[in-house]
Amino acid sequence: MKKLSFFITQLKQPYHLAQGVCAWLLFGLFHKKLRMIGVTGTDGKTTTSTMIYHILKTAEKKVALISTVAAFIGDEAIDTGFHVTSPSPFALQRLLRKIATFGYEFVVLEATSHGIYQHRLFGISPEVAVLTNITHEHLDYHPSYDHYLKTKTSFLARAKIAVINKNDKSYKMVHELVRKKDKRVVEYEFRTADPQVRAMLTNTIHEPYNRENALAAITACQQLHISVDTCLKAIQSFKHIVGRMEEVTVPGSDIRVVVDFAHTPNGLQSALSSLRSSLKKGQRLIAVLGSAGLRDETKRPMMGRIASEFADIAVFTAEDPRTEDAHVIIRQMKEGIVKNWGHMHEVVDRREAIVFAITTLAKKGDVIGIFGKGHERSLNVDGKHEIPWSDQQEATKALEKRIGK
Secondary structure, X not given: OHHHHHHHHXXXXXXXXXXXXXXXXXXXXXXXXXXEEEEEOOOOHHHHHHHHHHHHHHXXXXXXXXXXXXXXXXXXXXXXXXXXXXXXXXXXXXXXXXXXXXXXOEEEEEOOHHHHHOOOOOOOOOOEEEEOOOOOOOOOOOXXXXXXXXXXXXXXXXXXXXXXXXXXXXXXXXXXXXXXXXXXXXXXXXXXXXXXXXXXXXXXXXXXXXHHHHHHHHHHHHHOOOOHHHHHHHHHOOOOOOOOOEEEOOOOOOOEEEEEOOOOHHHHHHHHHHHHHOOOOOOOEEEEEOXXXXXXXXXXXXXXXXXXXXXXXXXXXXXXXXXXXXXXXXXXXHOOOOOOHHHEEEOOOHHHHHHHHHHHHOOOOOEEEEEOOOOOOEEEOOOOOEEEOOHHHHHHHHHHHHXXX
């Protein structure tokens, strides 16, 4: 089935390429003067992109941002509706022309593997391209990890300067592939970073993986001749992004609730590890999570295993099951459970799962992480309709119910 799916994808490639070329011919010639900074990777793309954008704004540069959350032209936020992938080539090139028309100098662009492989970024050669990491994801679309890695790397190879994570397991292969293209490679690694930078990031950012994202952003901006002092000043004033380790608070609540987009094994483990490190004696970590339907099935047991290892209690629920049976998806997740079997729960309805975790399972002082949806504002439960949805709003209602409001 997987080989058939990829064969169909291959058949569509000429169509995707034609779209990319046409979009570039229609709009691309109008934004040649824009200085592009591209960011790709499995996890951390949106955070790193937004940090670069914030640093350049702090440096008083005229900069725009195009991410899967939204597009920002100056202080104007545009809900692009992209959500989880790069925009179509026509939407992207049209947006870039608008940015160029308004006289902007820089554009920070988040690039997904689907967007790269389907030629949605045709004609775009970044001045600087950043790779955050390459871990297990999208293996329903890409036939292998190597194919996924080479797709990501092909975007780096277009840039004048490639900024890559020396601490990521993909480092050696990516470094070799990019070097073959005679590109300048700049590495970043938190452990060996400048002591001043390392100290500031440690004191400012709680999550280790977000320290790496910040270091990636700083390293990229240094290639654009932004001073370290300006970068550090910007990071200190940086605010969390919607749906990225976002705390949901209600006055009077006696528990901590965090919403995060983590939907990959690496992302989930990083988020849970960070939350666990913040626990005090007697506190427990509760995870609410699912795995998307019609997407990479091989990661489902991995998500279940990570939840059972890093959370004290887990509630498995629906996360965009689409045309798949959510019960089947959850059963596949449970195949990975290695411990805490008695504390692994199944509540298919996502609203009920959040309420159950907050009002029934949680005790005073506990920490609850709700994963998989993050910034997204819709839920697909039947493969046909997107219903309005917000993990933050549902968590707020459950917290209010908990304290009797």
